[in-house]
Amino acid sequence: MKNRLKVLRAERNWTQAQLAAELAVSRQTINAIEREKFDPSLSLAFKLSRLFDLPVHDIFEDDNPNNR
Amino acid sequence: MNETQNSNAKWAAEVKRNISRLHYWVCAWVISIGLLAIGPKLLWNLNTTMTIVVGLANLAIGVGMIMANMQFVKGQDEMQQKIFLEAAALTLGVIVVFGGSYQLWGSAALITFEPQVWHLLCVMGLTFMIAMSAVTRKYR
Known part of the structure; x- marks a missing residue:
């Protein structure tokens, strides 16, 4: 799944460690999500949505063209 | 924040x-x-x-x-749990396959020493460590 996490984080000048601390996950998890190697659960996606004050679909995008 | x-x-x-x-x-x-x-x-x-x-x-x-x-x-967080799950699944598979045939190797005289339970524990430990390292690398 594609996401804009890295851009959104950079816009706020947050480090991966700061974002990880906010979400109660490890920095490695943030890194894996940003590199699109790990898709977060719905619960973590909603946490991100609340934190960035954006709807989930503005952060994540389904990379399967059949689902668009 | x-x-x-x-x-x-x-x-x-x-x-x-x-x-x-x-x-x-x-x-x-x-x-x-x-x-x-x-x-x-x-x-x-x-x-x-x-x-x-x-x-x-x-x-x-x-x-x-x-x-x-x-x-x-x-x-652990959700990605760490996933890493653990994948490593544990791999280890379980290796132990079932290896453990199942190991006893038979002994009775078929394919190995000169007697199969011991601690051999399986060693294989399990090593497999889990290697699997954890490989799966962690996959998500890095």
Whole structure:
């Protein structure tokens, strides 16, 4: 799944460690999500949505063209 | 960002606590296994009561270690849990395949030594370490 996490984080000048601390996950998890190697659960996606004050679909995008 | 910092600091502290708790339980279990292995002959001269007491203590410590391990895994974040799950699945598969045929190698005289349970434990430990490292690298 594609996401804009890295851009959104950079816009706020947050480090991966700061974002990880906010979400109660490890920095490695943030890194894996940003590199699109790990898709977060719905619960973590909603946490991100609340934190960035954006709807989930503005952060994540389904990379399967059949689902668009 | 400050609102959630307290609960997240608690999560980080909980993870650290789980790691040290697991560390203590594993150390205690290894000591109790060692005691059970060498104790009967070298320390208490095959005294059955002592062997039973140490054997029961070993089992109780083993249960404690299992609980500590479960608590450790539950305390991890979702990606760490996924890494653990994939490594555990791989280890389980290797142990079933290897363990199933290992006993037969002995009876078919394919190996010159007698198959022992601790051989399986060693294979399991090594497989899990390699699997954890490989799966962690996959998500890096």
